[in-house]
Amino acid sequence: MDNSEALNRFVNAIDESLTDSIYDAYVAEYDGQKFVANNVGYLYSHDALMALQIQLNQFQKIIDSIRTTYDTHEYNNLVNQVNEFRRAQKEVAEAEHLKRLKKQKSEAVCKVYLMHNKRTGNYKIGRSKSLKLREKTLQDEQPEIELVCAFDGKIKDEKHLHNLFADKRLRGEWFALAESDVAQFKAYFR
Numbered sequence: 001m002d003n004s005e006a007l008n009r010f011v012n013a014i015d016e017s018l019t020d021s022i023y024d025a026y027v028a029e030y031d032g033q034k035f036v037a038n039n040v041g042y043l044y045s046h047d048a049l050m051a052l053q054i055q056l057n058q059f060q061k062i063i064d065s066i067r068t069t070y071d072t073h074e075y076n077n078l079v080n081q082v083n084e085f086r087r088a089q090k091e092v093a094e095a096e097h098l099k100r101l102k103k104q105k106s107e108a109v110c111k112v113y114l115m116h117n118k119r120t121g122n123y124k125i126g127r128s129k130s131l132k133l134r135e136k137t138l139q140d141e142q143p144e145i146e147l148v149c150a151f152d153g154k155i156k157d158e159k160h161l162h163n164l165f166a167d168k169r170l171r172g173e174w175f176a177l178a179e180s181d182v183a184q185f186k187a188y189f190r
Contacts, residue, residue: 056086059082060082063075063078063079063082108129108154108155109152109153109154110127110128110129110152110153110154110155111127111128111129111131111150111151111152111153112125112126112127112150112151112152112153112154112157112158112161112189113125113126113127113128113131113134113135113147113148113149113150113151114147114148114149114150114182114185114186115135115138115145115146115147115148116145116146116148117142117144117145117174118144118145118146119142119144120144121176122170122174122175122176122177123148123174123175123176123177123181123182124138124145124173124174124175125158125161125162125165125173125175125185126158126173127153127155127157127158131147131150135147148182149185149186151189153189157188157189160188161185161188164184164188165177165181168181
């Protein structure tokens with residue numbers, strides 16, 4: 001077996017091992033804190049983080065040991081592949097973390113409300129974590145606004161109601177609803 005064939009077999013073995021490890025665990029950094037997680041979102045202990053670091057260090061030692069056997073160009077290609085893997089691994093970890101945060105936010109319970117502007121007759125379908133504060137903010141801008149009803153819900157509930165009454169949308173979250181639409185809004189949560 002010549003040197004280039006041996007190098008290719010070695011690179012392929014490392015690629016397979018590193019690729020398999022991306023499904024087992026990866027290191028992520030968020031807000032300056034490091035953690036280890038797998039692709040389904042489980043967090044691992046500090047010991048698991050250290051085990052992954054040991055594995056990466058072992059790969060680096062193997063690569064360093066072949067430096068004298070192969071020419072600089074082949075060595076640099078191998079190092080670049082490992083560095084590319086590490087960069088990709090970090091991107092995957094960050095993307096997965098942001099995906100989990102987005103999912104947590106979309107599943108968070110909030111108040112989905114219906115407010116009525118007595119002056120214009122229009123209704124606002126919205127959501128808020130702090131309904132009292134939201135009501136006060138809107139009333140500061142338009143004192144004629146009153147709360148009609150509010151229910152525990154999620155972002156998807158607000159979106160569903162916006163889509164349900166899309167043909168009656170005036171602008172943003174404001175709608176020209178009839179009394180039957182208000183009854184339908186209330187019935188959605190019962």
